[in-house]
Amino acid sequence: MRLTTVARRGNVVNALDPVWGIPIDTKKTPFRVEIRGRTYYFVDEQHMRRFLEGARVAYFSMEIGLEEGIRTYSGGLGVLAGDTIKSGSDLKLPMVAVTLVNRMGYFRQVISETGDQLEYPDPWEPSAFMRELPDTVEVRIGERVVRVKTWIYDYQSPAGSLIPILFLDTDVNGNTPEDRLITSHLYGGDEIYRLKQAIVLGIGGVRMLKALNFTILKYHMNEGQSSLLALELLRRNDMDANKTRDRSVFTTHTPVAAAFFSFSYETARDLLGDEFDMEEIRVFAGEDRFNMTALALNLSTYVNGVARAHVESSTRLFPGYHIRAITNGVHPCTWTSQPFKELFDRYFTGWALEPDLLVRIDTVPHEEVRNAHMKAKAALLRYIAEKTGTDLEPDTLTLGFARRMTGYKRATLLFSDLDRLRKVLRRGPIQVVMAGKAHPRDEPGKGLIREIHAAGKTLKGDVDLVFLDDYGIDLAKLLTSGVDVWLNTPLPPYEASGTSGMKAAFNGVVNFSVLDGWWAEGWMEGNTGWAIGPAPDAIIGIEARRAMELDDLYNKLEYLIIPKFYHEKDSWATMMRNSIGKIASHFHTHRMMRRYASEAYL
Numbered sequence: 098m099r100l101t102t103v104a105r106r107g108n109v110v111n112a113l114d115p116v117w118g119i120p121i122d123t124k125k126t127p128f129r130v131e132i133r134g135r136t137y138y139f140v141d142e143q144h145m146r147r148f149l150e151g152a153r154v155a156y157f158s159m160e161i162g163l164e165e166g167i168r169t170y171s172g173g174l175g176v177l178a179g180d181t182i183k184s185g186s187d188l189k190l191p192m193v194a195v196t197l198v199n200r201m202g203y204f205r206q207v208i209s210e211t212g213d214q215l216e217y218p219d220p221w222e223p224s225a226f227m228r229e230l231p232d233t234v235e236v237r238i239g240e241r242v243v244r245v246k247t248w249i250y251d252y253q254s255p256a257g258s259l260i261p262i263l264f265l266d267t268d269v270n271g272n273t274p275e276d277r278l279i280t281s282h283l284y285g286g287d288e289i290y291r292l293k294q295a296i297v298l299g300i301g302g303v304r305m306l307k308a309l310n311f312t313i314l315k316y317h318m319n320e321g322q323s324s325l326l327a328l329e330l331l332r333r334n335d336m337d338a339n340k341t342r343d344r345s346v347f348t349t350h351t352p353v354a355a356a357f358f359s360f361s362y363e364t365a366r367d368l369l370g371d372e373f374d375m376e377e378i379r380v381f382a383g384e385d386r387f388n389m390t391a392l393a394l395n396l397s398t399y400v401n402g403v404a405r406a407h408v409e410s411s412t413r414l415f416p417g418y419h420i421r422a423i424t425n426g427v428h429p430c431t432w433t434s435q436p437f438k439e440l441f442d443r444y445f446t447g448w449a450l451e452p453d454l455l456v457r458i459d460t461v462p463h464e465e466v467r468n469a470h471m472k473a474k475a476a477l478l479r480y481i482a483e484k485t486g487t488d489l490e491p492d493t494l495t496l497g498f499a500r501r502m503t504g505y506k507r508a509t510l511l512f513s514d515l516d517r518l519r520k521v522l523r524r525g526p527i528q529v530v531m532a533g534k535a536h537p538r539d540e541p542g543k544g545l546i547r548e549i550h551a552a553g554k555t556l557k558g559d560v561d562l563v564f565l566d567d568y569g570i571d572l573a574k575l576l577t578s579g580v581d582v583w584l585n586t587p588l589p590p591y592e593a594s595g596t597s598g599m600k601a602a603f604n605g606v607v608n609f610s611v612l613d614g615w616w617a618e619g620w621m622e623g624n625t626g627w628a629i630g631p632a633p634d635a636i637i638g639i640e641a642r643r644a645m646e647l648d649d650l651y652n653k654l655e656y657l658i659i660p661k662f663y664h665e666k667d668s669w670a671t672m673m674r675n676s677i678g679k680i681a682s683h684f685h686t687h688r689m690m691r692r693y694a695s696e697a698y699l
Contacts, residue, residue, distance in 0.1 A: 112138040115259035116148050134228045152314035153191045154698050157323035161196040165571045168202030168221045172501050180428035184686035186257035195302040198264040199283040206534050206567045212550025214543045223248045234304040237370050243276045244269040245301040299325030315698050317346040321358050321389035327396040346697045347397035352410045352593045359388040399697040403594035406617045410590045423692045425594040426685040432600040434578035436472035452685045458678040463670035470605050477579025487563050494527045494662045497580030502535035502542040505591035512552040517651050524659040528561040532568040578604035585610035589633035602680035605673035619680045627653050
């Protein structure tokens with residue numbers, strides 16, 4: 098659902114002040130301004146000046162997931178960016194965000210009867226959600242000048258400030274057919290296509306902010322794809338690296354060097370042309386290859402990873418850099434299901450703006466927590482029945498798993514030993530709900546989906562296994578609130594943070610996960626959930642680690658999780674409360690954004 102800044106009360110039309118979120122009678126206030134294709138209203142002249150002239154933090158991200166219909170995201174990175182903006186609004190932080198319009202989306206996924214992933218275009222129409230601005234800027238890509246326009250989406254929470262989001266678009270008259278497609282496909286094409294997108298995002302984004310008269314305090318690069326903005330800042334600062342660093346913040350989400358976006362300097366020269374001296378750029382981007390992460394690291398005064406464990410691995414990758422840890426979070430109101438919103442509203446007034454209040458969840462009776470969860474579970478089971486024709490049982494222990502389908506996520510770990518899994522069922526039945534997309538070029542990832550499909554057939558009659566098509570924001574809300582246990586099985590240290598388990602915690606769902614990413618911080622054995630396998634820094638071989646993980650996975654299911662769920666109702670409800678009080682109260686984007694504001698922005 099889109100939020101707007103205009104509401105109607107009786108016969109009086111009101112707006113929200115874009116700086117402070119205060120309701121305004123638009124017919125009475127003299128403080129208004131027409132800018133960027135819209136009229137904005139203010140409570141006083143000071144707020145109007147601040148909106149027009151105040152310095153903002155510019156948040157750059159290749160993908161931003163705000164709502165289901167705006168298909169500009171593929172998964173966790175984009176959804177986190179959306180949650181970041183939502184919390185920024187709630188906390189009234191002066192921000193503006195920049196991304197690409199990606200008008201063809203990622204892709205729409207359909208799973209065939211044989212378990213094959215089928216991919217279809219997933220276009221969306223920007224004009225249905227946002228305004229097109231007449232302003233354009235130019236970037237040089239190869240031998241051509243490419244014009245870039247923008248769409249603007251105003252995000253404002255009901256009590257927060259307004260954050261404009263710019264969706265850059267090269268589908269502009271005068272551009273070649275090839276260049277008009279640069280902002281069409283999220284993570285599409287080859288290395289050259291992705292570099293063209295990075296030029297539009299980083300260099301074009303900085304130029305668009307200037308063209309629209311935004312005053313920028315800091316530039317926040319969310320992952321390395323946006324780091325070419327640092328080149329534009331260098332150019333503006335006469336190649337003064339210190340001036341550029343003073344304005345730049347970098348968040349890295351990648352725990353392994355192989356995943357960093359890099360390309361040859363020959364490719365860089367071909368596409369960036371003579372606007373930038375490649376010999377000077379080598380000092381910042383790497384001697385052998387143009388490394389986008391190295392560029393951001395070398396030209397930022399503040400660098401952070403997204404979990405404590407992730408910072409440890411990042412420090413090993415980049416020795417000598419001071420990398421802080423700001424563990425990710427999720428936006429409280431977005432990821433809390435309606436039954437739990439109503440429950441929290443009754444007991445914790447203002448929890449959506451102060452989720453720390455959820456630490457008092459122990460004052461809520463077990464029965465009320467159970468009832469809220471069963472309502473959320475019923476919504477998921479209705480959806481499954483409508484989409485697949487499968488009727489799952491509301492009283493059966495339900496495991497959920499939803500991730501990008503790629504090797505290190507190990508979506509099939511639960512099905513490693515089907516005979517052992519069947520033995521687990523002696524303690525009580527389980528049902529499993531899964532979802533996730535494999536990148537269209539990730540054949541091993543697609544193979545994981547086929548393996549899950551095959552496991553479902555083999556387990557038929559023993560375990561109901563449902564794989565839901567086309568994982569996105571709306572389905573994620575249903576899954577993370579409707580299952581009983583949230584399963585996560587990444588191969589350490591490849592999970593930089595992860596956030597789906599945090600979403601589950603806001604709904605009283607218990608985590609059962611490998612100790613990687615955020616879970617190494619949120620885990621309290623038998624209290625907030627259970628661990629699978631050893632700690633990520635354990636000195637242990639791959640085969641020995643896997644053996645320990647499988648032992649934990651099956652043994653804890655059989656001897657701890659299933660018996661507690663079926664035979665210790667109050668103890669299970671206590672763990673549900675612990676998920677809320679000890680995880681949700683801390684792992685949220687309000688806490689994350691306060692850290693950014695106090696450490697990186699000010």
